[in-house]
Amino acid sequence: MAEFSWSSHSPLEHALATGVHGLRGTEAGVSLTEIRNFDLIQVMARRGKWAELARAAKTRFEVAAPDGPNAVQAKDATLIWSGPDQFLVLSKDGNHAMNTLAPAFSGLASLSDQSHARALISISGAKARSMLAKLSSLDLHPAVFPVGAAAATSIDHTSATLWRGGDQPDGQAVFNLLVFATFAESLWHTMLDAGAEYGIDIRYSEELA
């Protein structure tokens, strides 16, 4: 069998230019940060195995896996609901990569490695919700979409997983967005257009929020 040497690249490598986009001369209203180098595993319960999978997940992560549209923060992972009886495990440094999760959930779930199949974008800032409101049909008001709320939804006709992470120290909301890698650049440009009037602070990071 041929040996391959895979080197991973961000799907936003070409589109992302750090700095300020759009309105200048005032504090940027939106902050867009691409998060790079994460592990993302899709976990789908086998038929009739959800209860057992939930127990195994509780043992491993020490928090209950989401059984509805929520994201749950564990010590070193985020569990994000992605549909009935399924969730995504977001982590880094190999703590919950395929090689360790597969034996933990053996016989209970089908696993699929999405680490290089999605782009992860963190959206914050005073105008984050105003920018997202142009693209999403969801009500993202904090009364309806509080910290820990998650949604499998479509943004600009593109499938996306959206959830609210923990607030920033200054109390501002943080929205996290997972999008298919091949659609990431398109959605990125759409967000740049939508946020230009507020000013966008663009960065990338290797740290999970």
Add this chain to the structure above:
Amino acid sequence: MRIVCPFCGERELGEFTYLGDAKPQRPAADAGEDAVYDYVYLRDNVAGVMSEHWYHGGGCRSWLKITRNTLTHEISSVEPAAGVGAAKVGV
């Protein structure tokens, strides 16, 4: 039009795809050609309340069974289609 997905909550129509009548049931293997023809091709053109299959492809990717009035678009029930949610159906 908005549909309240039993898994996701209220969502816009654009996230869903319409399949059609949820009534036809696959006939038994020995049911004969007429029964299969009926199942594959013949549909009632309902003016009123009917049961339909919809797909939440732009959301949780679940098949749903929806009771909808074709004259008013009023939706009176939304439930998971058979087999959706391994833990929720048939256990």
